[in-house]
Amino acid sequence: MAAERKSKVYFFFNKKISLRNRSKLKKFIEAIFKREGFKLQLLNYIFCSDKDLLAINRQYLKHNYYTDIITFGLSDKGMPVEGEIYISVDRVRDNALAEGESLTRELHRVIFHGALHLCGYKDKSSVEKKRMREEEDKCLSKYAEFSRDTVS
Numbered sequence: 001m002a003a004e005r006k007s008k009v010y011f012f013f014n015k016k017i018s019l020r021n022r023s024k025l026k027k028f029i030e031a032i033f034k035r036e037g038f039k040l041q042l043l044n045y046i047f048c049s050d051k052d053l054l055a056i057n058r059q060y061l062k063h064n065y066y067t068d069i070i071t072f073g074l075s076d077k078g079m080p081v082e083g084e085i086y087i088s089v090d091r092v093r094d095n096a097l098a099e100g101e102s103l104t105r106e107l108h109r110v111i112f113h114g115a116l117h118l119c120g121y122k123d124k125s126s127v128e129k130k131r132m133r134e135e136e137d138k139c140l141s142k143y144a145e146f147s148r149d150t151v152s
Contacts, residue, residue, distance in 0.1 A: 041080035085114035
């Protein structure tokens with residue numbers, strides 16, 4: 001019997017949200033880094049409230065507004081990637097409603113968005129935003145295929 005490999009991706013829930021097939025999702029996130037040419041050391045996803053993320057946004061980024069995600073890269077350039085990704089469950093729910101998307105799809109989009117940031121994708125300019133959205137869409141499509149093709 002083969003020894004089970006320990007994941008490099010962890011999920012923490014300060015605010016409850018349904019996140020199914022976590023093992024598959026973790027493997028897929030790790031595959032994003034591999035595909036992009038990065039070695040992943042450790043990645044923590046923290047699901048929290050609007051209030052929690054607003055406090056982080058104010059304290060660390062000096063922004064006074066709500067957001068759905070804040071990504072912190074914690075590793076030096078050229079080193080294996082370590083990061084923390086904070087996701088507002090409240091924003092994701094509101095954005096899913098506003099965009100006419102399922103909560104699951106919007107949640108996965110934001111999860112992949114954070115990983116893509118750690119792989120160097122930006123979203124400040126309109127060109128960067130368009131490219132980021134294209135990559136998110138690719139991830140969503142590939143994850144749907146990956147989920148069908150893999151065994152639990």
